[in-house]
Amino acid sequence: MKHVLSTLLIAALLGSCNSSDKSKSASAESTDVDTTTEAVAKIEKQLKKIETDEDLIATALMAAPAESRATSKVIGYNMAGEFVTLKEGDSEYIVLADDPKKDGFNAACYHKDLDAFMARGRALRAEGKSADEIFAVREAEVKSGKIKITPGSALHIYYGPNSAYDVETSKVDGAKLRYVIYTPFATSASIGLPETPSAPNHPWIMNPGTHRAHIMISPLENAIE
Template structure:
């Protein structure tokens, strides 16, 4: 029988990450950017998605018409490449601003998927990130629950620079897809269109260290938040200029 990985803590930073990923976390501020070769590798393995999830998510019953737990798990996990889907842990975002996570499946793989369903808006969104990013993500949820939404980036950046918050020192991926009005029918569960956004976190990377533009570019990778702990490469096929 396959041993299932314990679900990450939803209210505190999960323990054991430093021991599970020796050398994979940033030293205090001033740590070198990931080598360009790692960035190139990340681009070759493109399929990395992340993105903001809209606030105001309302609780959804475990079984709501065709939107069963099985459907939710499938929609969320299929955001990932096929080889990562089966082992992903999946959570449904509920409560005020979607900050409460209801477990749908505990997996033994390396990815955590968060699903947002807004049937009234005909919107379904899934973001799956590598487990090495969980301290960073969990801290963001914690700060938002404390009413610090407008200071999340400031506080997390400071804590990373001070060595108090773990962040991978090698590229780490997130995968995202969104089905919106016209692409998803909540009444039937049918999904006909769910565009993807691919992102690779490369903390402290710059345009100079990566050779990437810092301006959104249609159909090309670009670097967002350069020189900061949350620097990341963005790529969205057929991206509308200024979007993403």
């Protein structure tokens, strides 16, 4: 009887060891697969830092609709720090490239009807005006008709925490799109949208009742373009 019990005990211990070894082996294999998958993904993306004016143009154009990228004008700071026209274009869109001297990534595409409004903001900022001063000046100029903002004019903002991009697709790693639709002097009551978002990705009106009133449509937290 004792001999039978000993045999059973030894068999159980051997089975437990084999099971443990298999579990460890499976775990190691899983880790190897995960590491390999990550490495392959990085190779496939071929991420590159934005280092040239060509890189600035390629990534900035991702803010524009795909069908208009070839014909859109691109402006912004070049790698030498000069504000220039990086690419000529004749579509309805003007694209503002990322500032290479700032952390992260932020490019914008706006309808050409917004150019006077945007250019005025850049000029006032260059003069050293504060955000509140710029707001006040443009408020007065829009009210007087000196600056015109066509209701419904859109701004697309392509932004993210990283500045590396996929050389095959020109997509910036981790970047998302946020949309702004200008509706000068509109209010929540006049267009029927809340002044705060009801839920992620839901439209709402910001700066209601002012020249800068606009509909905001932000991406979901985990959305990536």
